[in-house]
Amino acid sequence: MADTSAPAAPRRSVLRDVSFLRLWTGATASGLATWALPFVLGLAVLDGTLTAAGLGVLLAARTLGFLAAVPVAGVLADRHSRRGVVLWAGLAAAAAAPLMVAGLGRSVPLMAVAAVVAGAGQGACRPAYQALTAEVVDEDRRQQANAALTLAVRVTTLAGPSLTALAALSLGTGALLMGIGLLWLLAALIPGPGARTAGESAGNSGRGPRGSVLTEFADGIREAREHPWFLAGLAALTAVIATGYSATGVALPLVSRDEYGSEVVLAGATTAYTAGALVGALLIARRRPRSQGWTALAGLAAYGFAPLSLMTHVHPVVVVAAYAVAGIGIELFNVPWFTATQREVAPDKLARVSSLDFLLSYGLAPAGLALIAPAIGAFGTGPVLAACALTCFAAPAMAALVPSARHFSRRRDTPSKTVPEAGTGA
Missing domain, CATH: 1.20.1250.20 (MFS general substrate transporter like domains)
Structure with a gap:
């Protein structure tokens, strides 16, 4: 049977592209924030500021926000600027962090509202980042870019639990939740603009009213x-x-x-x-x-x-x-x-x-x-x-x-x- 793969020809590394590095940093921050929230809420159960039942409610609320936001964000990211959707999704998720801190140990309903918002921000970011990658990186280097993005996710998953547990020894659950908000702020602000023009961003050029x-x-x-x-x-x-x-x-x-x-x-x-x-x-x-x-x-x-x-x-x-x-x-x-x-x-x-x-x-x-x-x-x-x-x-x-x-x-x-x-x- 013939060899099933061929080595890629030399090309300029996508890691030398400042636009991609900004996108990679923002996507990494959003991925770490997404992973960290259930882990930190689990720590809140251990320290007694949240019950196991409350944890279940918050995780369900986050999933609900994710499912509701994903299809809407897909439409908005095709209608408008993908960069704009990343910005507003990240800002919404960042704003959920202080709300969650305010409800910690006091009000599970308030925390549930914040979890819905955080889930919506997570869900809105996913299709927007995927489409923004196609704008920022040329076709010849997208496989390398996608590999770099998934590498970042795996590294944070591998190192995240240990680092978060160490941070919890001195910072406490509230501070960790605010740290998640900061990660979402970075995810919102760091990526640069994509390549589409305003007309292309609308995704409806020549098709009449949306x-x-x-x-x-x-x-x-x-x-x-x-x-x-x-x-x-x-x-x-x-x-x-x-x-x-x-x-x-x-x-x-x-x-x-x-x-x-x-x-x-x-x-x-x-x-x-x-x-x-x-x-x-x-x-x-x-x-x-x-x-x-x-x-x-x-x-x-x-x-x-x-x-x-x-x-x-x-x-x-x-x-x-x-x-x-x-x-x-x-x-x-x-x-x-x-x-x-x-x-x-x-x-x-x-x-x-x-x-x-x-x-x-x-x-x-x-x-x-x-x-x-x-x-x-x-x-x-x-x-x-x-x-x-x-x-x-x-x-x-x-x-x-x-x-x-x-x-x-x-x-x-x-x-x-x-x-x-x-x-x-x-």
């Missing part, structure tokens, strides 16, 4: 339907997140406690997953798979090894290794997926299509988490994990059967046409 938000979001759905590879990949991603991620969130802690008698396996597996994701991002930043869609979907399917490793009492090293493989695979999927979306989707509909991506994949993840615990209670851990593993393997395999899925492009019919357009410019 429709409602619902109508324009439906236009984004129609654009997504023009790309069969996108619909197939999104269905596979949603299935993997709803099953594989849920197995990690619910079954991994149970298996670690009941089968291995401690939390060591839980800690080792989650750390290995993040470390594997770092390796995967580094690999995909430097390689251009000839069949990038099939390679990405194979990486996504690798998450099936995670629930598979939990089905029987194997050596802990096997579980850790399975999660490392899953981490590598998820970035082999994520980076080409984002890059292909930025390349293939019509520029004036990119934010809406990206919002559909986030809405279905990550937005529906709580449903999987809510269902897997009752399923384990009804059918047992083994059968549920087997179903999760089978779904993780089968869904990407079925997506790969869609003809345009091989290269994540309707324009690519043979491998020979893939390499030049995959990012080998000067």
